[in-house]
Amino acid sequence: MGASDGIELLGKPRGPGSDTMLGTPQYKRDRCVTGVHGLDEILRGGIPYGSTLLGGGTCGSGKTTLAMEFVVNGAAMGEATAYFAATEPSVKLLENVRQFSFFDMDMVDKGLINVFDMDVTYSWLGLTKATFTMDDVNALVKAITDIVNTIGVTRLVIDSVTTLCYKIPNDQLIRDFLFTLGKTLATQGCTTMLIAEITSVGMSHGGGRSLWSSFGVEEAILDGIMVLGDIDRRGHLLRYLQVIKMRGTDHSRAKYAVELTPNGVMLTPMLKWGVDV
């Protein structure tokens, strides 16, 4: 084969249906486009529809901003969304998010963004105890899924699931809660982001336990794990995001620098020589 044959081969179209490996038609799941700058590129198009994703992060890493942007971008595309606020009152949450240009209060007024105070939901269900039983957990899952059903929610955020899980007395019950919630919401076509507070990110040394979640039981059950953390670069904290796992899609597993701009979260690949400074 001469050089000209090679050029001829390179010039051949390799679209779907062609007999080359690259051209093999592949099944692709529909995506929930997050609209967050850079995130859909990391996820090769977005979160697979109906997935339940854990967004774990350290304090100040941008979890709430990212989650709110995810919801707002859905609402901007005409989707009904819901945000369960467990770490701060909804009034305060909305006041904080108003500084971002992506947010529009009209979306709340029009019912595209529905913000619920978790405390109010607990009171409404009569869950005033410090610790939940299996029945309480089931009642909570039912209440959330009823809301999703009634409003037709396609994007849901619980911020944070850690606060909620602290009320569940053991790992098995937490596992059951997350599994049931994820399964029920997936059947309703709802893409869910569960925000988790973690104190440090990565693999623990010696113990062999991953530090992607608060309780260590979430990562196996949920469809995706995305962590947000900080890198200390000579005394300056640089925010980063890393997708650890996402079922149903290929994705980057690299660390991405996060910048919180007036227009929301922006991502760029972290400098390789700057990760461990």
Place this chain on the structure above:
Amino acid sequence: MDQRIAEQLTEVTLNSSVQVRCGASNAFLVTASLIEPLITEFEMQGVYISASRGALELINTLNEIGVATENVHFIDCVSSALLGGTESTFPNISFIDSPIMLESILLRTLYHLNTIPADSKFVILDSVNALAIYNEDRMLAEYLHTLINTFRARDVLSVIMNVPDQTPPGVLANLDLYCTDLIDRGQVVIS
């Protein structure tokens, strides 16, 4: 003003990356001679990454010699290190905590470029040698590689200023490789 810089700029395209070498004594003259034609002659708008000096000082000095700065957004990487340095009334200045936050500088630049309505945009990085004070050579070379390619892909003219004798040789060599054009106003060293 150095009119030859304006003449040389007529030869570059929007996706060019121009390395501008200057000396320690003519750095401001070169800066002014770069910005002025970009804004007035080519009617461009852009972002100026200021790592050599505070943006407030730069704006005031440029305004004094008649260079308009309203259509340029300044990203100031210097003033946060000075107490009270970030107290500015100019809406076209934003501050970065430190020149070590290279990714933040890139993302802030992208953000401000997105807010600029002009079709023709530029980014001026002032300067590589200032960033070299704070950043390790390999990281800086990687950053410049990323920065130049990011803006070339977006058809944004990138202008990278440096004082060659104060820039690490490895970084300078990489810069020679990545940049498409060179405007050399470096000092002549007489040995």
